[in-house]
Amino acid sequence: MKRHLTVKILALLMALLFSVVLDPAGIRVRAEETKADETEAVTDGTEDPTHIAEFIGFEAITVDFPEEPLLEYPVADGGSFSLFIPLAGVASKYYTSLSESPTVIEWIEDTGITVEFVHPPAGQTTENFTLLATTGDLPDAIVNGNSYYPGGDVAAVNDGVFMDLTDLVEDYMPDYYYFMENNDLFRKMATTADGMVYSIYNYKDVQAPYYMRPQFRSDWLEEADLEVPRTYDDWEDYFDWVLENQEDVAPFMLHPSGIENLFLGSFEAGGGGVGRFFQTNGVIRYMFNEPGFEDYLSMMNDWWNKGYIHPDFATTDLSREEALTNGVAAAACSNTDGVFTLAKELDVETGTAPYPRVDEDDEYHMDIFYFPQNGTPTSFKADSDNIEAAMKFINYGYTRHGSGVANFGVFDETWTMSDEGIPEFTEEVLTQTEIPMSDVEYVFRLHTMWSKYRYGDDISMIRNVAETETWDYRARWGDDPTSDNAYAIPTLSFTPEAAEEIGELTADINTYAEEMVLRFITGDAPMSDYDGFVDRLNELGMQRLIELYQEAFDAFLVK
């Protein structure tokens, strides 16, 4: 069981690279079609939850590129600038600097702008950034600076570390601006309440099935002669079979925090692909403030008492992917790509299930909604002398051809343009055997880089095109007809004061709640104390926290 530790770790790293670090992937389905189904599914409910995008007053639209790029490339007298970007783990196996990547060489040739990369030492990105910011030596552009500066990129602009891009974006990044103008939801997310553009973000307007799913051992399910579990009763049948027939296997590996998001979704208590905060008809709701949360805890406590939950779930170092594929547990809610890769490697059979429901025909509103603002912000140093070169360089990733290079690699070598104007990998790349599949996304293309227009991962990742099983495994329940993302909320931006208050409140609330959740589940605190738990959370300022989110959400809506 523990013999293949190295293999397991490697596989896990690979799985992580593909799925967690690099953002959830996307499928190239027209969003209008997906949306139509979802709206239909939810309108006959009594509560009439509305699809988020519709509720906010926007369509989840896809925007096509303009006929010609709005900025002409290569840029005459392009100039040069410096760029702060961590070198992703796999990339560092092949390059000492991103300037050696064929994709980057092509990019520099296409844009006529040269770039000097500043790679922080591995594992010290934040420290390195803070040092550079404090001494005023930041490079001209910074990738992901949002997560390195306390309070995020808006705070960094307010503190004079990053540049306010509001007046520059239209001139220097017209192709990015084009998406802001044509996708209102994107504009709202990419600007603050008073319309400031603070960072350049990835743009992606396709939806995809969520990468988290409840998963089980399909060989055991078959042996037990059971259907794929849909309700908690179904799951309990499977667990009972495991308890009786599999020695030394725990039926279920719970999330170490005890907060199993996919389950909470079916108790209307947040979670799912949405998070601790969600909204119904414009009203912000919070996981720990929901009556459904008590029902969830009662069920988990019941599961614990019945021996369904692995006794070490809260302290183990084993990931849920590993637990499921190593015969430690018979089920877990976990990352499909990670499980699939590990299962293949360890030669075990696993399967995915739909989001579990209390009653079979319950609707599930906490499915993920992929907002068009899709992570990886690029920010610019406040007093940069090379701002024009830097912004024009990044802008290339939002043109039709540039987005091809950004997502698919070197034109005519790794990809060609189809007649419909969508890039496609060449046969040579898809069938090559020289580079292992775990590394291809960084050798022939560059999966993590600066901000860009993103295609769905089903067409823009070599592995997903060359070996479709991984994607099929993930997408198996993507069309669940009674599941929708009506409760989703966008990433909110807060005023500096609000952000600080939220930081203080969440620190206390999380410390208390995370401890109590585990104690309720393991029976260390009796469920009869639940009212006291809510009272204490209110003392710690839970209602104020919800209020702050509501204010930010209201501001978002009227933007």
Add this chain to the structure above:
Amino acid sequence: MLKQVSSKSFATRLKENFLRHKSLYLISIPVIVFYLVFRYLPIAGNVIAFQKYRPGLGVLGSKFVGWDNFKSFIHDPFAARTIKNTIIINLLQIVFGFPAPIILALLLNELRRPLYKRVLQTASYLPHFISMVVVAGMIKDFTASDGIITDLCVMFGMERQSMLGNVNLYRTIYIASGVWQGVGWGSILYLATISTADPALYEAAMIDGANRWQQMVHVTLPVILPIMVVQLILRLGSIMSEGSEKTLLLYSPLVYEKADIISTYEYRRGLIEMDFSYGAAVGLFNSFVNIILLVTVNRIARKLSNESLW
């Protein structure tokens, strides 16, 4: 003599002294610079504990808020618990962890077969060289519900469970593993001191009719007493600041009640939330309590045994 020296000005004296011991002064420069740059200069950075520090605004530009950060720590609903846990865990560590190497050293000293003694000694200090991350991984594995230590405890009647997840067992595991890891290494110092004891003392004791036990109590122990006191004072001096790394690796929200110490709470608040000023304030508070403790213990030690750091 005193008068003679003071009749010259400081500068003149320094000059004379410097000329006489030129090489000594030169040799000491790197050490002095090291302490100035890495030990004294950073003290000035504590000023951010009294500010609302923003990296972008710098130390000079950030807003001065006085004692606000300290107040918010004292008023924090979890401050009392973390302070209590810090003190309890460290005291337990001293109660069990401090005498252990002394006892081991005394026992080893009584062994008469050098090879056996050496093997035992080496084996006992090996755990010291294992990285804390690996040690924590081992502890987690051994105390998991199917771990070897759990198996042993179950044999003696304990209910099978994840031991690290049990709030009542957490401190026991933490302290016991600390003793296991540190006992051998800690005993080296005492063994070295014991070996400096004058054999004549033992011979004299034997002539007076002292048996092995009496020799240990009346000869060996007094020899290592000064070292013991210094060690104890040093250990007490770091009572508020030890254990953050190991706690971070071992604890889970399930055992916060007895495991969460100042430095881990501070880590979650200060580093994860990037509240640098708050972190600096808690750090300063910590050091302040530490200094008081150190001075007190030093004074007590001097009174009781005439041994002290200063």
